[in-house]
Amino acid sequence: MTEPRAAKWRQLAAELRTAISNGTYPPGSTLPQVKTYAAEHGVHHETARNAYKELEKEGLIRATQRRGSIVLEPPVRRRITRGVTVARDPERGYVFPAAARPDEPWEVHGKPFRKELPAPAEVTGAFELPSETPVLRRRRVTSPAGEPPFQIVDTWLSPEAVADAPEVAEPSPGPGGYIDRLEEAGHGPITWEERLRPRMPDREEAKLLGIALSIPVLESVIVGSSARTGKPIEVTIRVIPGDRVELVGELQRGKSAKWPVAPVRPSAQAD
Known part of the structure; x- marks a missing residue:
């Protein structure tokens, strides 16, 4: 059996993610308007919008009223x-x-x-x-x-x-x-x-x-x-x-977790 094909908006999100990482859309640039991008790829504008929202959740872009979707600098963790x-x-x-x-x-x-x-x-x-x-x-x-x-x-x-x-x-x-x-x-x-x-x-x-x-x-x-x-x-x-x-944070052993571990004694079995 083959795996189900990914939703179209996920495919678009992956393509945009690649375009951002390879510099097609460098930090500070803006992505095409949602409707424009949807028309270019022959999809409904809500499909394209979902792809943009996914990138926004990942911190790759930020939606603004004036400039549209701006590509952000990769976050320094x-x-x-x-x-x-x-x-x-x-x-x-x-x-x-x-x-x-x-x-x-x-x-x-x-x-x-x-x-x-x-x-x-x-x-x-x-x-x-x-x-x-x-x-x-x-x-x-x-x-x-x-x-x-x-x-x-x-x-x-x-x-x-x-x-x-x-x-x-x-x-x-x-x-x-x-x-x-x-x-x-x-x-x-x-x-x-x-x-x-x-x-x-x-x-x-x-x-x-x-x-x-x-x-x-x-x-x-x-x-x-x-x-x-x-x-x-x-x-x-x-x-x-x-x-x-x-x-x-560094995890530390409590008194009950000392090494070597104490051997477990077999429980007494009823006749």
Whole structure:
């Protein structure tokens, strides 16, 4: 028996994938309009549209209203060893596991943003504030030097934090950043808890990261608590495209898994 023939839209997607990989459609170029491409291949426009959607899911193209379907740079997948150690760089200050190696240069894309905005429930809940209370948010889009945007970093600072350390609301809080200012104001040493979850991006996140809405993202939420009050004073939410990162961790043997394995004794059999 022969295998069933692949659906036409899958065939078209494979042809487009090849055309992108061999440079027929280089990064930054646009694919033909869906209806044009469908007419050229003698198929219904929905068939061609399904092929385009498949490439968008794979992160190869991004659909825009003005330019059409833009071919993207191949994603650089970074392997992040998921540890629990917060390192420190003499120039940058604290470096968290989800961000970078202490010696790796990173750059900011666009202009960092700071403003009081209605905070999401995750933030107001941590700060014990009424729903959608305006909270100071510091946003920056960053990546390793020379790479496309890798992550959106939103840091929400509690009203108490801003009152105790007004510098955290400035464009540049100074050496060591906002965390050093908070610790100097009496909240150090800050302790952190991190939560990770996959989800779908919103339109603003997809635009800032240059990805399709169909590409899942990895969200890291780090809550920093004051040593003085024991309560959260900062919440940092990182959003990373799912096709650009994989988490790596070393598995360790527990006491019950020691080698050599203890021999299994045969069970007693009833007469």
